[in-house]
Amino acid sequence: MSAPDPPPDNPYVENPDLDFEPIEALDEAQAAAQAEALRDAIRYHDRRYYVEADPVIADRAYDRLFERLQALESAFDLQTPDSPTRRVGGEPLDELGTVEHVVPMLSIDSGGEPAAVREFDTRVRRTVTDPEYVCEPKFDGLSIEVIYEDGVYQRAATRGDGQTGEDVTENVATIDSVPLRLRGDPPAFLAVRGEIYIPRPDFQAYNRERVERGEDPFANPRNAAAGTLRQLDPSVTAERPLSWFAYDVLAAGPTAEAFEAADASTGPVPETGLETHADEHAALEDWGFPVNDRFEVQTDIEGAIAYRDRLLAAREELPYEIDGAVIKVNDRAACARLGTTARHYRWAFAYKFPARAEETTITDIVVQVGRTGRLTPVALLEPVDVGGVTVSRATLHNQSEIEAMGVAVGDEVRIERAGDVIPYVSEVIESHSEGHFTFPETCPACGSPVERDGPRHFCTGGLTCPAQLVAGVAYFGSEDGLDIEGLGEETAREFVERGLIEQDVADLYDLTVEDLVALDGWGERSATNLLAELDASKHPPLPDFLAAIGIPTVGPTLARDLARHFETLDAVMEATRSDYQAVEGVGETVAERISEFFENEGNRRVIERLRERGVDPEPMTEAGGDELAGFTVVFTGSVEGWTRDELQALVEDHGGSATSSVSGNTDYLVTGSNPGQSKTQDAAANDVEILDPEAFFDLLSSRGIDVGDR
The missing domain is CATH 3.40.50.10190 (BRCT domain)
Structure with a gap:
């Protein structure tokens, strides 16, 4: 893949001068000229970074160029449809529309045995003499159609049912490797098929972030790409590490109408000279699209079979997920003669890889912080099929089991599913590291010291630990807590992500109708109802409050025992370890955990903030007397x-x-x-x-x- 030529006489390509004049010192013509030069330079740098993987300037310099372009476009209203600033994401969409494809996007027949590939070759030879084949990886991503007019990005759609797909134009525009303006001399009308994917290293890094935030990781890169591409908020798509490869010219011509009139969707593309799929591959690269470097031309089917076997051997080294090799007849006129069935092309075949066994590799180990502060080690895996379910993470239980197995990042392990549900690492098949994973000394979310309690580890940050915040807020409003209707995990997560809850559960009582109706899906009625629920929760029974604030080991039953024994919140908070042990069912370990909770200044500060907002638990009183005394x-x-x-x-x-x-x-x-x-x-x-x-x-x-x- 050849590096692109830099735009001539552009001051922002090599060693760019980042000492810009104040924007107010420019007139409109000067601003327009500088903005155009910046767009050209940024497109060049995007190509070098995202497609060629060979950047020529530092990230900070690129950021300064990008920020300057944003400022110019904003100050002088200079936005253009193909500006790189479009990648930051537009306004959220109400829903994804549907669009009809220029030509049907059909599927590819497939099989996993050499005999099936040779049968495909036999069928081809009934129509084509001595066919030549092109071979490329079968990407495990999301197929997409992208349309350009006069070299400028216009529209993108998912494959859908093959005839129509979801309109994902705004989301695809945020993907850095999708060119918004093409290079060279592309056809005036161009429809390209490609594959959206998430590179494996980026997928593992993104999953690590999700786990550390207390969210479930994506099962595999394909699911992550598909879910990301269908976001209604393009700015969410822009934040996720999507990429793509272009691999097929669906349509090309002076206009869309001219292409349709030529009826050449699988033959030579009119007015382009693209007579083979190899021609397409070269043209796509010339026009600025990222193409895969493992594209090969083979003279016969045995060469194609050998290509697939080489690809299988290299599978684990590739930075993207593949599940086989695509074999296509090279000559497009021959493809037109072969035609299609209702579902797939007769000129292409996918020679698939065997399913991965339940042995895989640990790519990372992260520590997830639960609602009560318990630290759970989670192994992030190369996705593997276990009993028909794709598994990309597995629990490592605790430090004792990690030490017993000697588990570390890079090890090949066997994955099993407990009760056919929960995946876990059962043994190390082959170790590729020295030693084993050890727990951090401080919480990865809040930096508080981590304490070990037998085989388990706990964050001592308590209610102030952000990793515990979403789950803590949801539990605070659950039936086991204050039973606040409308305050579930989804709502709690939205409040935290939108910044309505920044510190702790006390922020709930600062919410206003205006705060809530500004969120998607919230109306004045639902906002008023939740605020009424919150107001009604300000004088909870003491047992409910003690259960709601998330004291480790304290559920509703023990909360009731504590409330009955101490009667008031102040008495519970000021009790000693020995006082707690005087409560029936509270042993030394439980008493220590309760005492540590109330000794934590952060936890006491949260309770004080709740009280400042009018949350005042009612003292415990014997509700019904002694009618059952002795029973x-x-x-x-x-x-x-x-x-x-x-x-x-x-x-x-x-x-x-x-x-x-x-x-x-x-x-x-x-x-x-x-x-x-x-x-x-x-x-x-x-x-x-x-x-x-x-x-x-x-x-x-x-x-x-x-x-x-x-």
């Missing part, structure tokens, strides 16, 4: 209309004891739907009376306990 109850199975926590709270609020296991001290076992067999057997062994839900509620009623209509 111990165990629940098993589900009771319609009630959660297990609610049933246990009902018993305990009236003086009884609700435990999780049956013993000789148990008075009643309440069995709902699908009860546990072991508890039922224990009840029989200990002569414990078994009640169904109706009998249980009758018992409560007989003791004067009103449970309403539930």
